[in-house]
Amino acid sequence: MATRAARDLPTEEFILPGSRSCAACGLMLTYRHALKALDPGKTLVAVPASCMTVLHGVYPITPVKVTCINTPFAATAASASGLVAGLKAIKREDYTVVAFAGDGGTYDIGIQALSGALERGTNFMYVCYDNEGYMNTGTQRSSASPAAAVTSTTPILAKAQHKKDMIRIVEAHRIPYIATASPSFPLDLFDKVKTAKDIRGSRYLEVLAPCPPGWGFPNKDLIKMGKLTVECGIHVLYEIREGRLRLTSRSLVLAEKGRKKTIADYVKGQTRFKKISKDQIDALQQWTDQRWEEFLQRHNRG
Amino acid sequence: MADKIRETVMAISRPAPGEAGRTGDWRSYTPVIDHEKCTGKDSCLYCWLYCPDGVISREFPLEIDLEYCKGCGVCAEECPRKAITMVE
Amino acid sequence: MADVRIITANEAAALAAKLCKVQVVAAYPITPQTPVTEDLAAMIESGELKSEYLTVESEHSAMASVVAASQVGARVFTATSANGLLYMHEMLHWAAGSRVPVVTACVNRGVGAPWTILNDQQDSIAQRDTGWIQLYCRNSQEVLDTIIQAYRIAEQVLIPVMVCYDGFILSHTSYPVEVPPQDDVDRYLPPLDGNLGIIGGGYMNVNPLILSEPRLDPNSDLRPGYMDIRYRLHEDLRKALDAIGQADKEFEAIFGRGWGGLIWEYGMVDAEHVLVSMGSLASECTLAADELRSQGLRAGVIAVRAYRPFPDAALSRALRKAKTVTVFEKDVSYGYLGALATDLRSALFDAGLTPKVCSFVAGLGGRDVRPEQLTRTAADAILKQPALGWIDLKGIA
Numbered sequence: 192m193a194t195r196a197a198r199d200l201p202t203e204e205f206i207l208p209g210s211r212s213c214a215a216c217g218l219m220l221t222y223r224h225a226l227k228a229l230d231p232g233k234t235l236v237a238v239p240a241s242c243m244t245v246l247h248g249v250y251p252i253t254p255v256k257v258t259c260i261n262t263p264f265a266a267t268a269a270s271a272s273g274l275v276a277g278l279k280a281i282k283r284e285d286y287t288v289v290a291f292a293g294d295g296g297t298y299d300i301g302i303q304a305l306s307g308a309l310e311r312g313t314n315f316m317y318v319c320y321d322n323e324g325y326m327n328t329g330t331q332r333s334s335a336s337p338a339a340a341v342t343s344t345t346p347i348l349a350k351a352q353h354k355k356d357m358i359r360i361v362e363a364h365r366i367p368y369i370a371t372a373s374p375s376f377p378l379d380l381f382d383k384v385k386t387a388k389d390i391r392g393s394r395y396l397e398v399l400a401p402c403p404p405g406w407g408f409p410n411k412d413l414i415k416m417g418k419l420t421v422e423c424g425i426h427v428l429y430e431i432r433e434g435r436l437r438l439t440s441r442s443l444v445l446a447e448k449g450r451k452k453t454i455a456d457y458v459k460g461q462t463r464f465k466k467i468s469k470d471q472i473d474a475l476q477q478w479t480d481q482r483w484e485e486f487l488q489r490h491n492r493g
Numbered sequence: 494m495a496d497k498i499r500e501t502v503m504a505i506s507r508p509a510p511g512e513a514g515r516t517g518d519w520r521s522y523t524p525v526i527d528h529e530k531c532t533g534k535d536s537c538l539y540c541w542l543y544c545p546d547g548v549i550s551r552e553f554p555l556e557i558d559l560e561y562c563k564g565c566g567v568c569a570e571e572c573p574r575k576a577i578t579m580v581e
Numbered sequence: 582m583a584d585v586r587i588i589t590a591n592e593a594a595a596l597a598a599k600l601c602k603v604q605v606v607a608a609y610p611i612t613p614q615t616p617v618t619e620d621l622a623a624m625i626e627s628g629e630l631k632s633e634y635l636t637v638e639s640e641h642s643a644m645a646s647v648v649a650a651s652q653v654g655a656r657v658f659t660a661t662s663a664n665g666l667l668y669m670h671e672m673l674h675w676a677a678g679s680r681v682p683v684v685t686a687c688v689n690r691g692v693g694a695p696w697t698i699l700n701d702q703q704d705s706i707a708q709r710d711t712g713w714i715q716l717y718c719r720n721s722q723e724v725l726d727t728i729i730q731a732y733r734i735a736e737q738v739l740i741p742v743m744v745c746y747d748g749f750i751l752s753h754t755s756y757p758v759e760v761p762p763q764d765d766v767d768r769y770l771p772p773l774d775g776n777l778g779i780i781g782g783g784y785m786n787v788n789p790l791i792l793s794e795p796r797l798d799p800n801s802d803l804r805p806g807y808m809d810i811r812y813r814l815h816e817d818l819r820k821a822l823d824a825i826g827q828a829d830k831e832f833e834a835i836f837g838r839g840w841g842g843l844i845w846e847y848g849m850v851d852a853e854h855v856l857v858s859m860g861s862l863a864s865e866c867t868l869a870a871d872e873l874r875s876q877g878l879r880a881g882v883i884a885v886r887a888y889r890p891f892p893d894a895a896l897s898r899a900l901r902k903a904k905t906v907t908v909f910e911k912d913v914s915y916g917y918l919g920a921l922a923t924d925l926r927s928a929l930f931d932a933g934l935t936p937k938v939c940s941f942v943a944g945l946g947g948r949d950v951r952p953e954q955l956t957r958t959a960a961d962a963i964l965k966q967p968a969l970g971w972i973d974l975k976g977i978a
Binding site: 196197198200202204206207208209210211212213214215216217219220223247248249250251252253254255256374375377409410411412413414415 | 505510512514519537541542543544548551564565570
């Protein structure tokens, strides 16, 4: 049963105010609602070196009411595997293990440990909060950065390659649950985390988390930017259960009514695309349209 | 005892508000709610829903915790009734 | 009747882990450690050992997962060698900083490049400064016994322990090993205090970012900065010298065998010329010492069992009457001497002792070290000035 209104969400906040995350942080909003969907008293979170480390605060205070272990960058899913095995060994399987890593920690340095954990069918949830770059270290390029984005390691020519199709890699492990989400659609995000929580085996969620300083848009536009990622189709909201893809939330509506927003609309409000050419916009549009068609076909196939 | 051993030999943080201090100091603009426009009747709670830092109350009249509000302006931007304005 | 089996050190290591009732094993195969992981897998799959087994995709993940499982409160084990240990390097630091009682077997093997699968101790020596306790074993019985002791030590001082033994020389060679009764092991090593884990202790963020300076906690108590936390690790490692000695003494009281605690001594009562080594090479040194004695030189042997923390006081005490100290080791700090010789000289200097200390690098990448060579080299070191610090180099101009 889908959550329909804000008032249906749990009232308790698990992130106390006064955290170190940037104003208008897409990750912060994501984590806020994800924790509401989890049962933080019975959850162990594993976090690599990332914006998430900063969010979790500087010793000896944390703003987050959950038990979290920090792990080295490459180790997130392996540490989560250890938590799962340890909990089983001490007979505390009532806990849910959730890994939260960024795109760098997932697409790049953490992919080996993630693949290992998924292949072993580790009973855990892995949330990749994708902000499309190494934002914590100052907006360097990752394999999740979109084509034509200026980053601090593609400062002059901008990124030449398209974003890695990480979900296909994840899907190749044939895990029971995969979903995408956006902090601009918190109810959908909440429902997916809740759904994933109750499934056994490996669950993977990918949240495209807009990053105002990294992408170059005004703080106040956080929600609008997240919505635009979905409206233009560069980010698609769906669930894949046992191989069956189902569009959800706004993407489901767009599937019925058609998309109106274009990549040109999407890129113009972000300084990271300040160097994008007409050809690059066309290429990104084509890339987006092609993926959208694939999702549509899979959705319609049921 | 275990707690004691743990906390003396390794780095373990405990939850508390204001980890980064009074983050309200980060603010350049302050959100002000017009309670005549936002009465609580049929209210959407979008500001509460979208506030990244969760510093807006869910009870009416809505209150913003200005000690910690970072002033991002998301609430004002998303309010469908334009009941929140950002003032200097 | 004692249960004596003809087994390899790898089999002894796996048996020891089983006797310690480890609850989570994570391992990635690498020669010559592989049989340890296979034996444990068979024990766990057959139900002989009730434990979780994570067939991880790398050594980095092996160490990451046992660290996390240990943080939850489970007793954990892993084993590796050579490049596998190097791949764990980041996680070794993390384990020590996390103060988890992880026990790891390191089946010593030379490090590439170029590739060698044969023995030396460069792999574990290269992990010297990770904050782990390192214990080196001379034979398979010591491997079995030391792994049992390692849990006792690790769980007492909350510092991970690496039990090192020589690849192939011990790992793949069968010797009689007495397998202690489970009841005795249970008496020596009670189950891990589950409360040590992070479960049920309230919300916590473990190993967060830390400042250089102390900071107040939510109760307004001042908490240490990074350097202070790291000092605690260093201080506790120094204190672990006592714990290592004590663990061996208590082991001896129950099992009737001890291994010398921090250092093992042979013929040291009246020795003037001491051969110092680690691992199986120390056993070989006893043959050289016997030969030197037959040549009229009062020789003895010290095997450094605990390399970190470094037993400087024990070594200085044992070497106070030594005229020469000849160090044979299967590692080198490239650009200087063997690591053990360097540390030993430093300890003797601090103790105001000035024997002639000669450093010899031997047996890298599995090159055979014969007792006659040790005898000849030690005799040269005792009687003249030795030339080169590397033994038995061949084929170089």
